Amino acid sequence: AQTVTQSQPEMSVQEAETVTLSCTYDTSESNYYLFWYKQPPSRQMILVIRQEAYKQQNATENRFSVNFQKAAKSFSLKISDSQLGDTAMYFCAFNTDSNYQLIWGAGTKLIIKP
Amino acid sequence: SAVISQKPSRDICQRGTSLTIQCQVDSQVTMMFWYRQQPGQSLTLIATANQGSEATYESGFVIDKFPISRPNLTFSTLTVSNMSPEDSSIYLCSVEDPRTGVREQYFGPGTRLTVT
Numbered sequence: 001a002q003t004v005t006q007s008q009p010e011m012s013v014q015e016a017e018t019v020t021l022s023c024t025y026d027t028s029e030s031n032y033y034l035f036w037y038k039q040p041p042s043r044q045m046i047l048v049i050r051q052e053a054y055k056q057q058n059a060t061e062n063r064f065s066v067n068f069q070k071a072a073k074s075f076s077l078k079i080s081d082s083q084l085g086d087t088a089m090y091f092c093a094f095n096t097d098s099n100y101q102l103i104w105g106a107g108t109k110l111i112i113k114p
Numbered sequence: 115s116a117v118i119s120q121k122p123s124r125d126i127c128q129r130g131t132s133l134t135i136q137c138q139v140d141s142q143v144t145m146m147f148w149y150r151q152q153p154g155q156s157l158t159l160i161a162t163a164n165q166g167s168e169a170t171y172e173s174g175f176v177i178d179k180f181p182i183s184r185p186n187l188t189f190s191t192l193t194v195s196n197m198s199p200e201d202s203s204i205y206l207c208s209v210e211d212p213r214t215g216v217r218e219q220y221f222g223p224g225t226r227l228t229v230t
Contacts, residue, residue: 033217043204045157045221047115052216091156095217100145100210102219104156 002027004092004105012111013082020067021077021108023092032096034068036077039107040088048090051075079110087112116141116211118222126228127197134193135225137207142187144212147219148180151204160205163190197229 004025013019025034036048051059051068059066063083067076075094079086092105117140127133137146148160160180161169169182184190194201204226208219 035218037221043151043224043226045206045208045224047218047220050216050218097217100162100217101159102157106156 002029002094002096002099002103004094004103006090006092006105006108008108009106010109010111012113014113015082015084017082018078018080019082019110021079021090021092021110023075023077023105025073025075025092025094025103027073027094027096027103029096029098032094034066034075034094035092035102036064036066036075037091037093038086038088039091040085045091049077082112084112084114086110115214116143116209116220118207118209118220120207120222120225122225123223124226124228126230129198129229131197132193132195133197133227134191135205135207137190137192137222139188139209141211141213143209144187145210146184146190147208147210148182148190148192149206149208151206151224153203157206160192194227197227199229202227202229 032053034051038046038048049061063080065078089107091107093102095102119138121136146163149157159172160175161171163169163182163184165184181193204224206224208221
């Protein structure tokens with residue numbers, strides 16, 4: 001079965017600190033795509049960052065970067081210089097070439113404190 | 115990336131009635147998806163809507179309860195029929211943008227439904 005596990009239900013950090021959200025997944029497919037989505041209280045689901053499994057280089061988008069460990073099936077998200085606007089639910093998800101359906105984790109609630 | 119709008123953004127409905135949610139995309143897309151997100155939960159896929167064919171429903175969701183239309187490559191509707199309080203959720207549509215070359219999905223702003 002394909003699964004995603006986010007082991008941190010909630011995290012809280014001070015503004016400007018760095019925070020890492022963990023995600024592990026399980027699939028037997030060789031080619032897949034990993035995603036982090038952000039859902040602020042406005043409920044809009046926003047794509048934060050993506051990683052193609054065949055790429056060894058970790059993806060980076062401004063203050064957001066991932067640590068992709070393919071052998072360990074780990075895909076953590078690092079947020080540098082956290083801002084109040086980063087407060088949101090963060091969901092890890094993946095799909096594959098053979099199955100477009102996104103498999104979702106349960107989410108991590110991130111609170112940035114001033 | 116594709117820009118997606120949904121209407122209504124929220125509604126409060128009486129049990130036993132139906133609500134139709136609209137999803138409009140600013141570009142042509144092949145695959146559109148409808149999700150339900152219950153309070154405090156992750157997303158659950160209701161169905162995949164492809165233009166020109168019947169929607170494909172996931173386990174636990176049936177066409178009589180959640181009929182879907184997909185008349186063209188930029189528009190879809192989801193109807194929540196014969197509503198009960200258990201249908202109170204956020205309903206989101208998403209699309210897979212073929213221009214990106216990656217199987218990522220972009221989401222509409224969601225419809226918050228409350229059934230009383």
